[in-house]
Amino acid sequence: MNLDRDRLWADIETLAGFTRPDSPWTRRAFSPEFDAARAWLARAFAEAGLAVRLDACANLIGRRAGAEPGLPVLMSGSHCDTVPAGGRFDGIAGVAAALAFARALRESGTALRHPFEVVDFLSEEPSDYGVSSVGSRAIAGRLSPEHLAMTDAAGETLAQAIARAGGDPAALDRPLRRPGEIAAYVELHIEQGRVLEAAGLPIGVVDRIVGIARHALVVTGRTDHAGSTPMDARLDALAGAARVIAAVEALARDLTGKPDYVVATVGKIAAFPNAANAVPGRVEMVLDLRAGSDATLAAFPELLKSRCDLGPLGFEIAPISLAPATLCAKPVTEAIAAAADRLGLGHRALPSGAGHDAVNAALVAPAGMIFIPCRDGRSHVPEEWCSPEELHDGARVLAETLLDLDRRL
Ligand SMILES: [Zn+2]
Secondary structure, eight states, X not given: OOOOHHHHHHHHHHHXXXXXXXXXXXXXXTSHHHHHHHHHHHHHHHHTTOEEEEOTTOOEEEEEOOSSTTOOEEEEEEXXXXXXXXXXXXXXXXXXXXXXXXXXXXXXXXXXSSOEEEEEESOOSOOTTSOSSHHHHHHTXXXXXXXXXXXXXXXXXXXHHHHHTTOOGGGTTSOXXXXXXXXXXXXXXXXXXXXXXXXXXXXXXXXXXXXXXXXXXXXXXXXXXXXTSOGGGOBOHHHHHHHXXXXXXXXXXXXXXXXXXXXXXXXXXXXXXXXXXXXXXXXXXXXXXXESSHHHHHHHHHHHHXXXXXXXXXXXXXXXXXEOOEEOOHHHHHHHHHHHHHTTOOEEEEEESSOOHHHHHTTTSXXXXXXXXXXXXXXSSTTOOOOHHHHHHHHHHHHXXXXXXXXXX
């Protein structure tokens, strides 16, 4: 089976071209550029011999029938939306690679035992409605009435936007796929990190997608005059917050690699009253904590507290949200590694520090991900880049993996 490298690359360039011209590469879900990209994708799916439909959450699906009746579907894809001023590969690389496999099946006359579906999930990136991974949430029944009622700046609800994209929000009160309906889900994606590039390896076998916990960190002191309050009489909440931030960084450095991948970031901070001539009386921060195991996620807040001696200042940690770590399915990760071996492509296991549609797919199916390198590990920026060879190697591993799973599952 021949995966056409130049055609795959041309598909990436065509899809990337559906961008807001004033801000490449921007293709926000529900935007005119997004609609145009999807119209092109639907035609490309059809030309590859796939039966094209939108499901109730406006996930774009192209399906090829399987030879053996009654078998569950093999699924591969990703998303074609981007963050504002994002890159040309995040998301569409996985859709284009799955499409290339469908084309190769058709052109080589290869019959799979299982049905095969290429999926372009709706709105994986954080949408203007405040929800991310909209389409993949729906397949697992994780799009709640509260999510559907969220609005964008213009007051449109997510439900209305899904209907505008061709979905049927009234049917989203139940999972769109049941366990057993999907034999396996395999997603190719750029790594969005530097591990593969640094190791000189073309293929990453994702073994887990980190869990993400967000916590509100609040340091309380007392607001006083910056000139007339001596140093020994202050309760400076921002000076305390600085010690908390340093402790967050030190703790994550100490924990990571033993054995979990751990990263922790204080990326959002508000000081009150935030005036040049006032001792800060209160600081509110958000801790973004990611780890390869739920136990590490759970232990972090108490460890942090034990490391922060803030004296008379108040320090509270309150959970905001928790998405548990996702383990990729062994049969899928083993198939990916074996496929890379057969193709003579070096590989290593690694965690994904970013969330993906595969997190939701894993709730209803054995799921795995193939990472390909991206230059300097940069992603969600216009400079995001991988080479035609790197993309093609990843797509070949995807195809080989799917052929293998089709034989064995
Ligand atoms: Zn992505």
